[in-house]
Amino acid sequence: MAGLNFKTLYANGDSWTCGDIVDPELFGDNLSKVNDPANKPYRLPRVWPHKIGKELGVEVINNSHAGASNDRIFRRTFNDIIELLKNNKPEDILVVIGWSSPERKDFFYKWHENDSGEWECLYPGELDHWTSEREELLTFYKLYVKNHWYPEEFITRHCLNNISLHYFLESLNIKHIFFNSFYENKEQVLDENKHQLLESPKFNTFIEDFRNSSNKDTLKRLEIDNILVQYNKIYNNVFFKDTFLTYLLSLDTKEELVDFHPTEKGHELWAKHLSSYINDKFRR
Numbered sequence: 001m002a003g004l005n006f007k008t009l010y011a012n013g014d015s016w017t018c019g020d021i022v023d024p025e026l027f028g029d030n031l032s033k034v035n036d037p038a039n040k041p042y043r044l045p046r047v048w049p050h051k052i053g054k055e056l057g058v059e060v061i062n063n064s065h066a067g068a069s070n071d072r073i074f075r076r077t078f079n080d081i082i083e084l085l086k087n088n089k090p091e092d093i094l095v096v097i098g099w100s101s102p103e104r105k106d107f108f109y110k111w112h113e114n115d116s117g118e119w120e121c122l123y124p125g126e127l128d129h130w131t132s133e134r135e136e137l138l139t140f141y142k143l144y145v146k147n148h149w150y151p152e153e154f155i156t157r158h159c160l161n162n163i164s165l166h167y168f169l170e171s172l173n174i175k176h177i178f179f180n181s182f183y184e185n186k187e188q189v190l191d192e193n194k195h196q197l198l199e200s201p202k203f204n205t206f207i208e209d210f211r212n213s214s215n216k217d218t219l220k221r222l223e224i225d226n227i228l229v230q231y232n233k234i235y236n237n238v239f240f241k242d243t244f245l246t247y248l249l250s251l252d253t254k255e256e257l258v259d260f261h262p263t264e265k266g267h268e269l270w271a272k273h274l275s276s277y278i279n280d281k282f283r284r
Helices: 031-035 037-046 048-056 070-084 124-129 135-148 151-171 203-211 216-221 225-238 244-250 264-282
Strands: 008-013 059-062 093-099 105-109 118-122 175-180 188-190 197-199
Touching: 008 048, 008 070, 037 048, 048 059, 048 264, 070 093, 070 105, 070 118, 070 151, 093 151, 093 264, 118 135, 151 175, 151 225, 175 225, 175 264, 244 264
Parallel strands: 008 059, 008 093, 093 175
Antiparallel strands: 105 118, 188 197
16 A cells, blocks of 8 residues: 655644643643643643554654644744754645634733743633733733724634645645634624623634625725635635534544543544545545
8 A cells, every 4th residue: 555645744733732631630721731841741642643643654743732822823833844844855744733713812922121022822712711920911901802802803813824824835845734623613702792702603604704794895995805715715625624623522422522622532533533534635
């Protein structure tokens, strides 16, 4: 049988790729424990990228991060690929991205004047449970969500992350697959008073409705119309259409999900599902 036409699988994403709840008793909902480098030897072999790598016999690089935004996923993947190409041929790499919630947004923040700064991720859907050592940062986040958090912005930013990463990888002749980890299924939005989370339609349905809305002049004025067209093209050609969440829910069992995250069993099932697609698509 002919072999695969790549040697390294590079994966990036959020907790659904990092392994947030592979062991609820060990990690719980403590992101600092999940992201602690000391836990990598335990966590990484139990998540889907490494299970796929073991099954297909390829090297795996997993630079995902629990709680990551799509801004971080794009930024880190871009930098990692540049570094990876210093010692690897582009045709030997397969990039697999599990996108997170478009609502998450990175802000650059300096804690004091001489601080070199760092990226902070805001997730409006979790703001009520979010704490910060600096009250001014929390105050800023609350004002941002109240006055500036709208689908027009975060949907556009999500589409641009996808478009930019796709054309970057394509320009380098690097094979790639995208999928939505969970967001496609139930988008969380605030009600009109902006204090209660509601469920909205499926993400891609939302994009299609957004693009086909009667107010096309507004979309054109906001320079969103052609961005949505390009995103839809990429979705049709690059995306693995199942999402991690919908696939696990379709199995109609309870042991694959804990606290809205996949267990090791869930990662194993997703790895088999995705590796079958990879096998068919990228075998010589």
